[in-house]
Amino acid sequence: MLLLFDIDGTLLLEATREHHEALLAAIRQVWHVADPGAVHVETAGRTDTEIARQILLRIDVDADDIDDGLHEFRSAAAAIYSRNVPRDLSEHVAPGVTEVLPKLAGRDGTLLSLATGDLEPIARMKLRAAGIGHFFDHGQGAFGSDAEDRAELPTIARVRAGARDGGGPWPRRRTVLIGDTPLDIACARADGVRSIAVTTGPYGAEELRDADHVVAGIHELLHVLVGSG
Ligand SMILES: [Mg+2]
Numbered sequence: 001m002l003l004l005f006d007i008d009g010t011l012l013l014e015a016t017r018e019h020h021e022a023l024l025a026a027i028r029q030v031w032h033v034a035d036p037g038a039v040h041v042e043t044a045g046r047t048d049t050e051i052a053r054q055i056l057l058r059i060d061v062d063a064d065d066i067d068d069g070l071h072e073f074r075s076a077a078a079a080i081y082s083r084n085v086p087r088d089l090s091e092h093v094a095p096g097v098t099e100v101l102p103k104l105a106g107r108d109g110t111l112l113s114l115a116t117g118d119l120e121p122i123a124r125m126k127l128r129a130a131g132i133g134h135f136f137d138h139g140q141g142a143f144g145s146d147a148e149d150r151a152e153l154p155t156i157a158r159v160r161a162g163a164r165d166g167g168g169p170w171p172r173r174r175t176v177l178i179g180d181t182p183l184d185i186a187c188a189r190a191d192g193v194r195s196i197a198v199t200t201g202p203y204g205a206e207e208l209r210d211a212d213h214v215v216a217g218i219h220e221l222l223h224v225l226v227g228s229g
Contacts, residue, residue: 001111003175004175010132010180010184012130013201014128015089016043018081018086019081028075029076033056033059040079042181045117045184047144048074048119054064054067061210077122078122087129088110091120098132102151104222114140115150115157117144119144120146123143123144140157150183154177154193169173176195178196178197179197181201196224198218200216200217
């Protein structure tokens with residue numbers, strides 16, 4: 001089974017402050033806009049690039065100028081975050097994660113991976129600071145730096161998982177995505193893979209009802225995965 005974990009609201013709780021500040025600082029640096037933080041955009045479930053684009057569109061930055069700056073934005077955001085990443089994010093690890101990940105990693109035929117809107121360098125630094133980075137191999141997963149549209153992430157992660165053994169994309173029927181927003185569920189659907197939603201993020205069970213399973217948190221994950229084969 002390939003397990004594609006979201007990070008924010010799923011593996012880590014409220015560990016986004018320095019991350020969001022890095023995105024805003026990078027926007028100021030690249031597009032020379034004064035106060036991108038004054039614009040409120042929905043961030044949960046969105047990729048970092050998508051968040052930047054939404055902010056810039058709201059303050060009337062030209063679409064071509066946005067596209068031209070995206071490459072620089074990604075490197076600037078990662079560089080700024082690397083200077084400000086908290087040394088220890090372990091208190092932000094969601095309940096059950098440190099118990100469940102080793103159990104899942106030890107199961108035959110199970111591969112732990114990521115499907116997150118975070119830019120990859122930021123995602124890796126964040127997980128390392130939280131003490132759970134070693135569960136997620138480099139070269140695996142899909143990130144906000146791979147695609148602006150979250151819907152593309154599961155396919156990218158399956159291609160990388162399959163390529164590990166020199167094969168084609170990892171099969172959909174043996175892939176489960178775990179996330180905390182309706183956009184996570186929608187991206188699983190877009191790729192035709194199953195989804196498990198956790199209510200540890202900003203959304204409740206009712207808003208996440210399109211998932212194949214809704215659970216109160218990662219601590220219930222093993223039970224659902226074993227129960228559903
Ligand atoms: Mg999330």
